[in-house]
Amino acid sequence: MRFLWLSLWCYVWGLGLVLRAQPEPLRLQTGTGLVRVANEALLLVDTTNTLSLEDVRSPQYQRYFAPVGSKGLNFGFTKHSYWLRLDIENLSPSLTGWLLWVEYPVIDEIQYYYEAPDAYGKQRWYQLTLGDHYAFDTRPIRDRFFVIPLNFHNRAPHTFYIRFRTSSSSQFPAYISTEATYYQKRQVREIVYGIFYGIILFAACYHLFLFIGLRDLEYLYFTLAFLFFEIYLASANGHTFQYFWPHSPWLANVAIPLTAGQWVLWATIFTHHFLSLHQYRWWLRWIAYVFMALGLGISVGGLFLPYGMVVSFAASLGLVFIAWLIVAGAFVWLQGQTSALFFIGSWIAHLTGTLFFVMRNLGFLIDGFWVAHGVEIGAVLQALLLAIALSDKYSRMRLEKEILEKQNLAQQQHMTERLEQTVALRTAELQQKQRELALQNEELTQQQDQIIAQRNYISKRNQELAEINQQLQQKEIELRQSMHTAIKIQHALLPYPERSQEILDQHFIIYQPKEEVSGDFYWLHQNAEERLLLIADCTGYGVPAAMMSMLGYAIIDKVVLSMGVTNPQQILQRVDQEIGKALKQTQSGDRSTIDAAAVRLATHQSPAADGAIQVEIAVANIYVYHYEAATGRIHLIEGLDEPLGGRADQTPLPLTLQTRTVRPKDTLYLFTNGLPYRRDLDNEPIGIEVVLQILQQIAPLPIDQQPQALRQAIQQLTHNTLLEDDLLVIGWQMI
Structure with missing residues (x-):
């Protein structure tokens, strides 16, 4: 008895599955309008993309076909294949004229399966394949949508299978209608x-x-x-x-x-x-x-x-x-x-x-x-x-243009009126001139002698102007010769290269005046006990600055060579006092100054184990930096931010003497403000920070390669823009 009830329950359950998988077929009649496939089809999702028509027709897979649901045939971006089963019964007068069309033209592949008798009357399944992965000519009806004629060979219910898969968004907005309905919607x-x-x-x-x-x-x-x-x-x-x-x-x-x-x-x-x-x-x-x-x-x-x-x-x-x-x-x-x-x-x-x-x-x-x-x-x-x-x-912009055009038109009209007035006035004047010319013609004969006399006078004046012009040209030649002589004199005052090599040994000097002569100069001295280096930047540039540099050179000679002062601090203090005296700055009101720095290296020092020795430095408003070869760092040697001279009072400047420890391959860099004042392509000074970056890059190079590297770096920043001031750079490397 239990076995009988169990068998009956299994039968009812299996029948329910079959009935659920096989709903009532869609009946197409004369009054049937637009049919949405999602409402009539059964759906099977093929997650493996391997099922064939024989597989999905088997009882094993038929039970997985289910209604589409309220979401419709829209699945987003997936990689699955989808099978649709449509059961349709054609009750209309004609077996032809019904279309299934898909309003989604980017489906990769659609396989449409239908059953029909072959030439021998035997039922068999046929396949129609179309999609955007196939040439357009493979479509039975040339349309950007996928349009498939439904094949009915009798009034009995027909089963159709459709498989679609796409790499785009997986959706299948399909409809069934008559040809007339479809073409009407297509036209619209x-x-x-x-x-x-x-x-x-x-x-x-x-x-x-x-x-x-x-x-x-x-x-x-x-x-x-x-x-x-x-x-x-x-x-x-x-x-x-x-x-x-x-x-x-x-x-x-x-x-x-x-x-x-x-x-x-x-x-x-x-x-x-x-x-x-x-x-x-x-x-x-x-x-x-x-x-x-x-x-x-x-x-x-x-x-x-x-x-x-x-x-x-x-x-x-x-x-x-x-x-x-x-x-x-x-x-x-x-x-x-x-x-x-x-x-x-x-x-x-x-x-x-x-x-x-x-x-x-x-x-x-x-x-x-x-x-x-x-x-x-x-x-x-x-x-x-x-x-x-x-x-x-x-x-x-158009409004502004119209306003401007109106202003130009008004101005043009005003100018036209003025021109007409001017023309009328000129016409009256010309008529008056014609009358006057008639009278003047009679006087021309009398004035001819006067004209000849005036012509002779003009010729004489032209000759005098030619002589004056020749004198001016001679003055210009003499001025150029004087300037050339001044250049030679100034260069003669500077230490010659052999003297610089003898005193400084490993070094380089970049000397570039803004004009023919310069207000920047350097001064060298050596005796049995010490070596001295001074760098100076006089007020301004050109001839006034050059004259100031000659005065400064003479004062340094006096302080060091005549007075015997070799302490850098004392040298700068005495130069400050001598400038005030030479230019009478307490009475004259002259404020010419000199930026300067002095370096003293005693020659009889006993180097430490690492070769370290001492140098004495005094700075007055000039740039001095110390590069440590061992650490690769550059240090500012600070000093007084005031120049020498230029003060009404003669109180001593609060200069300080700094003692620096230097080692072999260390380098002292001294330069005037002509270097950081160089202007870049934006017409802005490159500044001391950029100069320090360039020095940091070139300092590890051999001393004889550094000036060329420095010039190339400045060239890349300035592209040969004009100098703002005289330029002087000295690099002294310890040995």
């Missing part, structure tokens, strides 16, 4: 698309003509962005595959990511220029650069990377990209650019349409007219608002 649909493409193309061409006329790149960027966007939508909607490359499935698939990336690229460039992002926050500009790179990457990736990966990334990027455009527009609008408000509205319209499109592709929205055409509707609104934004941006 294509008219709508024609209007849309026409509007976008008209906007692009209109702004292209504006670019040609105005030479404003913003119009060109607008044109390129909308042309690529239109090609992208035409590719996504299957129009380019149908009309432009029907024999190239590869190009039909590549065109979508290629044009989508180009749209992102040129839309970003347009935004960057229209909103003038370079005038605002740096992060706005850099985010724009990132989106430009991503747009280019999508275009290139569409050629080499898997289609599904590139398209899913582009779909996700689209929302982020448009959101950033709205944020950037809002930021610029808050900064006072009123045309950005139209820019924001345009991208909000585009974002709304794109949200519908992306959410449909990701499977969150059921397909419908507003969802399917949201991008097109948003694009039309965007084109209109961006055109208004460009018009608003340049309306002020």
Whole structure:
């Protein structure tokens, strides 16, 4: 008895499964309108992508077929295959004239299976394969959508199987209708698309003509962005595959990511220029650069990377990209650019349409007219608002131009009136002159002798002017000779190279006057006990500074050679006092000064174990730096920030004597302010920090290579801009 009840229960359960998997067939009658396949079909998900028709027809898999559900045939980006089973009974008067059509032109492969008698009357299954991975000619009806005639050979219920798989968003918005219903909807649909493409193309061409006329790149960027966007939508909607490359499935698939990336690229460039992002926050500009790179990457990736990966990334990027455009527009609008408000509205319209499109592709929205055409509707609104934004941006320019033209016209009219008055006045004067000429002709004979006399006088004056000009030329020659002599005298005062080599040994000197003569000089001395180096920068440049340098040179000779002062601190203090005396600065009011530094090296020192010796240094408003070869660091040798001389009182300057420990390969750098005052290409002084960076780079080089390296570094910064002051640089390397 238990076995009987168990068998009865199993029978009822199995019958329930069969009845659930086999609902009532769809009955097509004369009054049947548009039928949504998702409401009538049973669905089987093939996660392995290996099931065949024989597999899904077997009882093992028939029980897995289930109704589609409220979500519809929209699954987002997946890698699965999907099987649909349709049970249809044709009760209409005609067995033909019924179509199954799919409003999604980017499905990779659709396999349609139907059962029909062969030539011998035996029932067998036939297969029709189509998709965007196959040439357009393989479709039974030439349409950008996939249109399949339903095959009925009798009035009995027919079972159809459809398998589809795509690397794009997996969705199957399929419908069943009569041919008349389909072609009527197709006509309306294509008219709508024609209007849309026409509007976008008209906007692009209109702004292209504006670019040609105005030479404003913003119009060109607008044109390129909308042309690529239109090609992208035409590719996504299957129009380019149908009309432009029907024999190239590869190009039909590549065109979508290629044009989508180009749209992102040129839309970003347009935004960057229209909103003038370079005038605002740096992060706005850099985010724009990132989106430009991503747009280019999508275009290139569409050629080499898997289609599904590139398209899913582009779909996700689209929302982020448009959101950033709205944020950037809002930021610029808050900064006072009123045309950005139209820019924001345009991208909000585009974002709304794109949200519908992306959410449909990701499977969150059921397909419908507003969802399917949201991008097109948003694009039309965007084109209109961006055109208004460009018009608003340049309306002020046109208004200013009109005002300027009115002002020019008024000025021109005023000038014309003045010209007419002048012409009338001149005409009256000419008439008067004609009358006067009639009288003057009689006097010409009498005036001829006077004219000849005046001509002789002018000839004499010309001869005198020629003599004066010759004298001026001679004076110029004498002045040049005097300047040349002054240059030779100044160079004769400076230590000659052999003397510099004898005293300083490992060193280099860069001496470059701003004009023919210089106010910068250096002074060397050596005796049995010590070696002295002084560097000086006199007030100004040119001849006055050169005369001051000769005075300074003479004063240093007096202080060191005549007075016997060798302490650097005392040398600078005595030079300060001697300048005041020589120029009578307490009475004359003269404020000429000398920036100077003195270095003393005792020659009979006993070096330490690491070769360290002591040098004494005093500094008065000049640059002195010590490079330590062992550590690679450069130290400033600080001193007094005041120059020598230039004061009404003769109180001693508070100079200090500094003792520095130097080791072999250490280098002392002394230079005047002509080096940090050199101007770069922006007409700004390069500054002491840049000079220190250059010294840090050249200091490890051999001493004989450092001057050339220093000149090259300065050349790269200044490109031979004119000197602002005399230049003197001395590098003294310890041995």
